[in-house]
Amino acid sequence: MDPSNHQPHSRKAGRLHRWTVSSIAGFISLLTVRESRAFLIHRPNLGSISKRQLLTLPVAGALWPSPEAGNGLQIKAEKAYARAEALSFNTDCSRILDTATMLFHDPRSRLQHGSPSFLLQHLPQKQVILLGEEHNHPIHSASELDLLKALHGLARESGVPLTLGLEMFDHTKDHKEALKEFIFGSMTLSELKRQTEMEKRWGWPIASKSKLMHFAKKHQITVFGCNAPLRVNRYIEEKGVDGLLGRPGMPQVDLSNMAHRERFFAERHSYSAAMARTEEELQHAYEAQAFREDWMASSVAAHAKEREGLLLVIAGRNHVAGRLGLPCRVRQRLQGWADPLTVVMHGAEWNTKKRSLPMTDREWPDYSEADWVWYVEHKKGCPWQ
Numbered sequence: 001m002d003p004s005n006h007q008p009h010s011r012k013a014g015r016l017h018r019w020t021v022s023s024i025a026g027f028i029s030l031l032t033v034r035e036s037r038a039f040l041i042h043r044p045n046l047g048s049i050s051k052r053q054l055l056t057l058p059v060a061g062a063l064w065p066s067p068e069a070g071n072g073l074q075i076k077a078e079k080a081y082a083r084a085e086a087l088s089f090n091t092d093c094s095r096i097l098d099t100a101t102m103l104f105h106d107p108r109s110r111l112q113h114g115s116p117s118f119l120l121q122h123l124p125q126k127q128v129i130l131l132g133e134e135h136n137h138p139i140h141s142a143s144e145l146d147l148l149k150a151l152h153g154l155a156r157e158s159g160v161p162l163t164l165g166l167e168m169f170d171h172t173k174d175h176k177e178a179l180k181e182f183i184f185g186s187m188t189l190s191e192l193k194r195q196t197e198m199e200k201r202w203g204w205p206i207a208s209k210s211k212l213m214h215f216a217k218k219h220q221i222t223v224f225g226c227n228a229p230l231r232v233n234r235y236i237e238e239k240g241v242d243g244l245l246g247r248p249g250m251p252q253v254d255l256s257n258m259a260h261r262e263r264f265f266a267e268r269h270s271y272s273a274a275m276a277r278t279e280e281e282l283q284h285a286y287e288a289q290a291f292r293e294d295w296m297a298s299s300v301a302a303h304a305k306e307r308e309g310l311l312l313v314i315a316g317r318n319h320v321a322g323r324l325g326l327p328c329r330v331r332q333r334l335q336g337w338a339d340p341l342t343v344v345m346h347g348a349e350w351n352t353k354k355r356s357l358p359m360t361d362r363e364w365p366d367y368s369e370a371d372w373v374w375y376v377e378h379k380k381g382c383p384w385q
Helices: 018-029 033-041 051-055 072-086 138-158 173-184 189-196 198-202 206-218 230-239 258-267 271-275 279-307 317-323 326-333
Strands: 095-098 103-105 127-133 162-170 222-227 310-316 341-351 357-359 372-377
Touching: 127 138, 127 317, 127 326, 138 162, 138 206, 138 310, 138 341, 138 372, 162 173, 162 198, 162 206, 162 279, 173 189, 173 206, 173 222, 189 198, 189 206, 198 206, 222 279, 230 279, 258 279, 258 317, 271 279, 279 310, 279 317, 279 326, 310 317, 317 326, 317 341
Parallel strands: 127 310, 127 341, 162 222, 162 310, 341 372
Antiparallel strands: 095 103, 095 372, 341 357
């Protein structure tokens, strides 16, 4: 029996609620690296802190500006928070739940190319992999790099191209040229950030994907942006999508998937949806979400048809989870290809005394959610995804 395979089990989370962890992490995020290291080494007994005391701590995200606002203060605060929280993660807490078999796999062994138990060994030579992340979660970024490395080894062995698609860049001519110059030319990451206005437009620091980008550059892996321009999204959020439908360069937008619509309305996971005050504003937020996903799906399908081989696409988790957003739109545009392999990153509490398995007080997600649900520790602090 492979020791890296474990049957999932359900347990109540620990004594401390998630808001407790977020509160402490919010406090840590405001410290310098030296101070945060000292806090983590000499951390207080959290069980001895009262709820009243915890409520006096600065809860990260309570006054956090929207990452879409391009606020300079937000970027500085986010960088400080990312440095501090990176010190507090246990990298042993990482397991992939294969929803087809309901087995847990340790990615440290199962994503090693050449291993007899390599999880990707039966992947088709023409395959899109859609990974849904929490933006700027340091362990999600590290996991994405591990997956990219595994796919790179597989692509080299199979003699097929490997392509990386990123939601954090736009599928536009200027971003395409900048990414090409970065990967195949002499452009630095700082120059790429400046030329694409990535942090102003995207809202998260490019440093969170630094290792991923430099691995792609070292190995000459083509990278493309797949997002829609921010100004177009803003237009739809304000006026709706009707004025853009049928125009040259605009994708066909599917607003007919009721399951997709109901999940979006229930979760309100975009900033504009969370802030919507009227039914019309919420409808426009949904139309913007659907437009972005169809724009991304069109860009993914175009690159898949042009290059074939393996495509790893990294987008926000809510575009991938449930197979209702990006996955079904990619599948519609890639007839004759295998269905996209979907990977959803997810936070969990961990039972570190029993083989570092995640814990949940809910039912484990099934195949309808994704092919893989990749569990790591919760992101501490900032709630924006």
